[in-house]
Amino acid sequence: MRDVVIIGIGQTPVGEHWDKSLRHLGHDAVMAAMADAGIETAGALYVGNMLSGQLTGQEHLGALIADFVGLRGIEALKIEAACGSGAAALRVGVMAVASGMHDVVLACGVEKMTDTIGGVTTAALATAADQEYEVSQGISFAGLNALLMRRYMHEFGMKHEAFAGFTVNAHRNGAHNPYAMFQSPVSEAAYLKAGMIADPINLLDSSPVCDGAACVVLAPADRFRDRARARVLASAVATDCLAMHDRRDPLALDAVALSSQRAYAQARVTPADIHLFEVHDAFSIMSALSLEAAGFAPRGAGVRLAMDGEIAIGGRIPISTMGGLKARGHPVGATGVYQVVELVQQLTGQAGANQVGGAALGMAQNIGGSGATVITHILSAI
């Protein structure tokens, strides 16, 4: 197995891109990453995407985007793992380079969610859950997370306002990220007043529907030492059952624990060594449960990290340092790649006002569904 490095990154602003199609968004991110890496071709392109078939009526994105960026003929595949599709594409790219199958590989995530109206998008997102035994009953993704949040509040005696810190932190960081969908801070008072989506989850507990694309260029460390921007120390996937009601313990996120432990073992680190954590904060409750299952807080204490300011830049474990899914935005199949692009920004000292001091080791975790696919990457500075 060869060591893998990232030699280039690219991203589009996250938002409502009325003027750009799926293929144009993918193009913009791939071209930016290739220019950043100083390359003109690649051995393979892996495109992470969840919803193109449902919301754009377009599948077959590997060939589509390869052609659109002038790489007609190369190996190109779409990779799907619900909201974890971006990191899944990256994972496939890492395997391709580590194995020696390819030298230069593009891992791109792209999602176009704003060409359809609300209920259709909500229903499409719910295909990540069990269609026959969850979705057919009338539950949405926000609803599933609300079931978790209510149970968490009940078991650990928390009020809804205890979660405010996750939203305030994400928006404070998003305010300094020019690629973020939301670039203004949100107060705790605004959080408490936000409209309900699925009680107790309100609008400011939830990540937004949006468009975006991001891309990284992967290459073997031994041949690209001079261009390396960050080293991929770990790439790990774990799975759990699709339906939340089938889990051993719905609040435990077993696949987060497994995926994190596999990543720590590969990188030979412990949670205490990690300088920043790009967490899958699709909903506030997922931040709390992820921090717990990944080993940053004991069970029931993930929310305390937010209450005590430990998740802020300068805190014990900064999360969502460029806004996270909450403020940067969550173009679902692109999110996992955005997270890793942001890690590279942090590890190369290019995170601007959001720079985590001395950042040398960062972790990104992308989750498909309510916790059925969990993909963890750990990167180190060169």
Place this chain on the structure above:
Amino acid sequence: MSIPRNWRTRQQRYSLKAEVCNTCGNTIFPPRDVCPHCAEQKQSWTNLSGRGEVYSYTTMYNAPSGFEEYTPYTMALVKLSEGPMLTAQLTDVDGNGVAIGMPVEMVTRKLTQDGDEGQILYGYKFRPLLRQAV
């Protein structure tokens, strides 16, 4: 949901038909060929009581397509007395009357409908357990 897909799951939707694992004895709902508890493959059919309690719940204000007309409605994770948990709507009660731990029982109700002319999908919902008449 397509007609054949609905038909295939009718015994589960209408009567909570479940399985008991012949090896580890756990109750399995919905049925599957490999036991999720012990990975063995031999199961027998069983009927569930339809009784359980609310493990968690949420009132939905923003519904997926097909359910918009019912908002707000209450969804729950119901822990069945035989062990399995399932996701279902609560009925005959509004969100304010629900609490974690509340005893509930299964009833058959309309879930949704495929457009104006499509099939009506029936299935299980759960209501607060009725007290027995004296």
